[in-house]
Amino acid sequence: MFTIIGNEKVDSGEKIPVRNPATGEVIDYVPSLPREEVKNAIDIALDTSPRLNAIAPAKRSRLLTEVAKAIRGNVDDLAVTMTRETGRPIKSSRLEIERTAQIFELAASELRRALEGQFIPLDLYELPAGNENRVAFVKREPLGVVAAITPFNFPAASFAHKVAPALAVGNTVVFKPSSLTPLTQLKLAQLVLKEFPPGSLNVVTGNSEMIGDEFVSNEKVSLITFTGSASVGLDLASRAVKNGKRVIMELGGSDAMVVLEDADIDKAVRSALVGRFDFAGQFCNATKRVIVRREVEEEFTEKLKSGLQKFRAGDPMDEGVDIPPLISSDAVARMKEFLNDALAAGGEEVYEGKVPDKGYYFPPVVLRLSPESKARVLREEVFGPILPVVPVSSDEEAVRVANSTQYGLDASVFTKDFSRAYEIASKLKAGTVVINDTTRLRWDNLPFGGVLKSGIGRESVINTMLEMTETKLVVYSR
Numbered sequence: 001m002f003t004i005i006g007n008e009k010v011d012s013g014e015k016i017p018v019r020n021p022a023t024g025e026v027i028d029y030v031p032s033l034p035r036e037e038v039k040n041a042i043d044i045a046l047d048t049s050p051r052l053n054a055i056a057p058a059k060r061s062r063l064l065t066e067v068a069k070a071i072r073g074n075v076d077d078l079a080v081t082m083t084r085e086t087g088r089p090i091k092s093s094r095l096e097i098e099r100t101a102q103i104f105e106l107a108a109s110e111l112r113r114a115l116e117g118q119f120i121p122l123d124l125y126e127l128p129a130g131n132e133n134r135v136a137f138v139k140r141e142p143l144g145v146v147a148a149i150t151p152f153n154f155p156a157a158s159f160a161h162k163v164a165p166a167l168a169v170g171n172t173v174v175f176k177p178s179s180l181t182p183l184t185q186l187k188l189a190q191l192v193l194k195e196f197p198p199g200s201l202n203v204v205t206g207n208s209e210m211i212g213d214e215f216v217s218n219e220k221v222s223l224i225t226f227t228g229s230a231s232v233g234l235d236l237a238s239r240a241v242k243n244g245k246r247v248i249m250e251l252g253g254s255d256a257m258v259v260l261e262d263a264d265i266d267k268a269v270r271s272a273l274v275g276r277f278d279f280a281g282q283f284c285n286a287t288k289r290v291i292v293r294r295e296v297e298e299e300f301t302e303k304l305k306s307g308l309q310k311f312r313a314g315d316p317m318d319e320g321v322d323i324p325p326l327i328s329s330d331a332v333a334r335m336k337e338f339l340n341d342a343l344a345a346g347g348e349e350v351y352e353g354k355v356p357d358k359g360y361y362f363p364p365v366v367l368r369l370s371p372e373s374k375a376r377v378l379r380e381e382v383f384g385p386i387l388p389v390v391p392v393s394s395d396e397e398a399v400r401v402a403n404s405t406q407y408g409l410d411a412s413v414f415t416k417d418f419s420r421a422y423e424i425a426s427k428l429k430a431g432t433v434v435i436n437d438t439t440r441l442r443w444d445n446l447p448f449g450g451v452l453k454s455g456i457g458r459e460s461v462i463n464t465m466l467e468m469t470e471t472k473l474v475v476y477s478r
Contacts, residue, residue: 088279163173226250305448363385
């Protein structure tokens, strides 16, 4: 498949294979662009800015709505493409395509709120002298060129969260998809460019380190928005800020689920199953750890095992499949390392499921670990279907274990006592705490992000629009 820069479909001699994780087979190739083409994409984006901003915001809003219609009109093709390149179950891929259309619609509707500005009579203020003859206007203006980098796991929604708000407020975009899953995003880009001027959105594929370095060092890029690993994101952010760029970083998580002894255990189990094993656990806000009171540990674990036995692994194109493959053979190798480390650290394997031999599959695993364990699965981000269960004896111990990582994205607390839940939620180091529901929830127009190494800033349609604009004060003196 070609990539898109300006009004041209761009190819290169060097190619990147895109594989189907369910089979390991190559399904397509995308170009591995040289650095000059990335620079060219940034130049074109900057040159296109005046043309994009000549389109009135009300019309940009209508164009975003048209993009949403086009996405819905291509739902089957986009969903199948996503499932083939990510391994995500087809039933889940369809839902993400609909969500992607809704994000574009949200950008269309929130554009008015983001750009409405303020009028301030300055005679409200005594100083400086002469304010009775002045008025002020606060307005928001686009930053210029936004560079966007996305991971493999949410190709459509991540695309929408970065591209729709940027175009809405008048920024042009240079977009870098994951080399593992670029096909869905290239198809989405084609739909966007049927409505917006050529050069408004440019897609670059190739060496991630080189492209990221060009985004950081190129003075024509005003903001970098990145979703991915903490190590890569924080390195990009530190270098970008030194060069005077804005950053939005949505990074990793080691999301804890706390189950108290008075919880609805059946609901907690259902939430853990979705939170950890949906898409084989390959979400930043997947439930990475369950911290359960000892009084209900046995009941919770037995019901968790019973629920997992009903999950079926297999071809993600099959509507009945629950456990899909991981994204790559490297991902499978990392899961083996995590599991072996946990067992060496004293962990007990209490359940292991069955998965196909062919493809990048890893079985769903449930572990029992002590609160004092130094196992990596309790400290690092685990992007796969391994769920450690940690028994604790008090609420204080639950909070301590939950906060024992460098991440702080999402968390959840299960209890019938709201006051107790609120007290624990207030102590958890997390950007979002959900009470009596899974961590695997995100509302596209509410702030999403984390503390510690889980991110910088918050991402939602309206929050992203505000981050992607510059506040300007204009004062008129008569």
